Amino acid sequence: MSASRTSKSKNTKPAKSPVFDGRLNLEQQRKRAKDLLRTLGAKTGDAVARFEKAGFTPTPQTISDIKLADAQWVIARENGFASWPKMKAHIDQTAERNRQIKNGTPATLDTDKTLHLRCGSDIRHGLQIAGFKGAFLEFADPFCQGPVPDLPLDQFVQTRADFIADAYHIVPKDALARAKREYGALATLGEYDHVVLWFEHDSYDQLILAFLMDFIKTTRPDTRLEVISVGTVPGVERFIGLGQLSPELLIWCWENHRAPVTDAMLTFGSKAWQAVRSPTPDLLTDFITSGPGPLPHMITALQRHHAELPDPKTGLGLTQKLTLQIIADHGPLTVGKTFAHLMRTYDPLPYLGDLMFWADVQRMMACVDALFTITSDDRDANWAERTLTLTDTGHQTLAGQRNYLDNFTGTRWVGGISVVGRSCI
Numbered sequence: 001m002s003a004s005r006t007s008k009s010k011n012t013k014p015a016k017s018p019v020f021d022g023r024l025n026l027e028q029q030r031k032r033a034k035d036l037l038r039t040l041g042a043k044t045g046d047a048v049a050r051f052e053k054a055g056f057t058p059t060p061q062t063i064s065d066i067k068l069a070d071a072q073w074v075i076a077r078e079n080g081f082a083s084w085p086k087m088k089a090h091i092d093q094t095a096e097r098n099r100q101i102k103n104g105t106p107a108t109l110d111t112d113k114t115l116h117l118r119c120g121s122d123i124r125h126g127l128q129i130a131g132f133k134g135a136f137l138e139f140a141d142p143f144c145q146g147p148v149p150d151l152p153l154d155q156f157v158q159t160r161a162d163f164i165a166d167a168y169h170i171v172p173k174d175a176l177a178r179a180k181r182e183y184g185a186l187a188t189l190g191e192y193d194h195v196v197l198w199f200e201h202d203s204y205d206q207l208i209l210a211f212l213m214d215f216i217k218t219t220r221p222d223t224r225l226e227v228i229s230v231g232t233v234p235g236v237e238r239f240i241g242l243g244q245l246s247p248e249l250l251i252w253c254w255e256n257h258r259a260p261v262t263d264a265m266l267t268f269g270s271k272a273w274q275a276v277r278s279p280t281p282d283l284l285t286d287f288i289t290s291g292p293g294p295l296p297h298m299i300t301a302l303q304r305h306h307a308e309l310p311d312p313k314t315g316l317g318l319t320q321k322l323t324l325q326i327i328a329d330h331g332p333l334t335v336g337k338t339f340a341h342l343m344r345t346y347d348p349l350p351y352l353g354d355l356m357f358w359a360d361v362q363r364m365m366a367c368v369d370a371l372f373t374i375t376s377d378d379r380d381a382n383w384a385e386r387t388l389t390l391t392d393t394g395h396q397t398l399a400g401q402r403n404y405l406d407n408f409t410g411t412r413w414v415g416g417i418s419v420v421g422r423s424c425i
Helices: 026-042 049-053 068-078 084-102 125-132 154-166 172-193 203-219 246-257 265-279 282-288 298-306 316-330 335-346 354-364 380-383 392-398
Strands: 114-118 135-138 194-200 224-230 259-260 372-374 387-389 411-415 417-420
Touching: 026 049, 026 068, 026 084, 049 068, 068 084, 084 125, 084 246, 125 135, 125 246, 135 172, 154 172, 172 203, 194 203, 203 224, 203 265, 203 298, 224 246, 246 259, 265 282, 265 298, 282 298, 298 411, 316 335, 316 354, 316 387, 316 392, 335 354, 335 380, 335 387, 354 380, 387 392
Parallel strands: 114 135, 114 194, 194 224
Antiparallel strands: 224 259, 372 387, 411 417
């Protein structure tokens, strides 16, 4: 098992919610608008609330005046568009792209001297289907977990490989070989005419993007550099990642979110990377509060990363807190179902993969008094079916009546910051 992302399982970063490919059907949306108008007229369901959420406030006196066009406007707003005509134009455009792909006549988008760099392999096949011709490079070191120390590159790569081998149960020599291969491949960026960095808005992606900005700023490869950074996609209610998207929606990202990499982006990303690697939280805190920058999703992602630092009252990072909360709300619960709740509804900015979450669960078990019990299973492949049940200690910790760090016997990392349990000091 590697530390990379693949299309659906993505290994350490799998699909984090049910897959929505972003395809919208115009007739289906018309039917939704008619149903909404009918429900509003019958004064049933949540129709009024949906109109109000879209910025339209119907009253008992004005409901009869609301037309189908008004309901269509609400549907367009729910799908992330400013108006029904803008949604229709988007649907028509993506439908044409889909038709071209199916007919084997996709538009010319890149060349064979283009390199697509992505922190996983989740869009590799989709890009090929969409008609992209360039090479694909995966760089997927999950900096959102494990130590990210400020060390010379060779020592840094060894540290990361050691962590990945231990956390994700990979043979150490295989983890190191993969790490050396991925880091070494970055030296080839200048061999391409055009390099495009594909990233989404979560901390898994944005921490890697910060590293790449720092690397590019230092090495200055002789090539045209562009970045695609995506936070929302029309028609996708809860956008989790690029791997959700159909091939024509990848083309939409290419046409609507691609921007040249500027010196300002390189400097901003390099500062972000230095903040992530700092052994104390001061640089990270200062960077987050410095205001928005030229990389649109970096600050929000680093805020989520910062939330993994222990809460003063409970000693829990946000993922740990949410995990306990899910078990308290729904448990006893399997690890797999706990992960699903985390990704679909609880986490404000999901970034973990399934193996990454399992590594967090195992790390939380390093306690004097257990936060939860877990059913035994000697077969590691079935870890997702093991059941978690919150203990009294877990309830007390979640409520802030006990501090997890007083109970924790291990060490975990938030970038360059080590969080050490007081029980092992």
